[in-house]
């Protein structure tokens with residue numbers, strides 16, 4: 153099998169307009185800290201309905217500064233899901249706080265609000281739900297719990313740009329929401345991320361945290377030594393994104409709805425193809441939500457996931473597993489999580505398989521995937 157016949161589980165869709173947008177920036181005066189940053193931020197804010205946006209170097213950086221802006225620090229606990237990429241919990245560790253894993257809802261594979269309730273202590277500071285595969289979490293219930301216990305909600309929307317919860321786009325519904333623009337994500341900037349918020353105080357903190365804690369806005373200075381002056385007001389990072397990346401993001405955003413429509417069609421094809429199989433479970437969609445279909449996750453009920461995974465890979469089908477429960481990684485096991493067990497998450501982990509799903513996946517390629525899965 154040649155490399156060009158390989159069907160990955162996800163990949164970017166880049167066309168000539170994207171390439172031209174990047175070239176235009178390369179010919180301009182600003183490669184970074186230029187006008188494309190705010191333009192991209194404003195467009196994503198408009199798209200999602202959020203008031204403010206802060207673009208950063210990747211989705212992990214977005215999670216990190218969101219946690220810092222929320223004031224999460226040593227002694228605090230943050231409740232999140234085990235079925236996610238490590239970044240959703242690592243960002244809590246970066247702040248010196250403790251990620252606490254609440255089990256999932258066996259139908260949606262997202263964090264179960266009832267399990268969140270069981271994990272709340274006097275140290276809980278925030279809830280960090282992840283919209284796995286682009287399927288929105290039960291946000292009403294999560295917000296109810298947050299209100300009862302005075303907790304901050306940071307949504308990890310890495311999979312969910314364009315997804316909808318009760319008619320509203322993910323991005324404007326909680327204290328903060330983060331996105332990732334990694335190449336397999338709904339749109340890409342190569343590497344990139346963003347934090348969305350409706351809160352001006354959080355927005356100002358996020359801007360500082362993105363760039364060393366430094367402001368150049370005179371009206372925000374504590375003192376002013378002269379026209380050269382800039383001021384470091386807290387300890388931030390260099391998590392800046394470039395104009396080159398934001399130009400790509402702006403160009404990609406124009407196509408997001410077309411990408412989403414294609415993802416939804418492909419997902420519907422899979423749903424239909426596997427609907428009558430008793431040995432497979434297809435993804436459940438919560439009423440009132442529109443998934444962004446970042447991933448298509450099948451559950452294989454006959455305990456044959458490993459064998460099927462290997463055989464599909466041999467046939468050139470880039471299946472994957474999203475995700476290994478975070479606390480099962482050796483790092484977590486040896487850092488206080490040796491006895492953690494979320495039963496439903498672990499049961500799901502043993503049976504789950506992500507099939508290829510991305511806008512440029514052709515009908516023929518999808519047919520091949522479906523046939524191979526059915527054959528096996």
Ligand SMILES: Cc1ncc(COP(=O)(O)O)c(C=O)c1O
Nearest residue numbers: 210211212237239310332333334
């Ligand atoms: C759920 C989730 N959160 C966070 C991230 C981190 O995003 P990035 O790779 O842009 O740092 C990812 C990326 O894979 C992810 O899938």
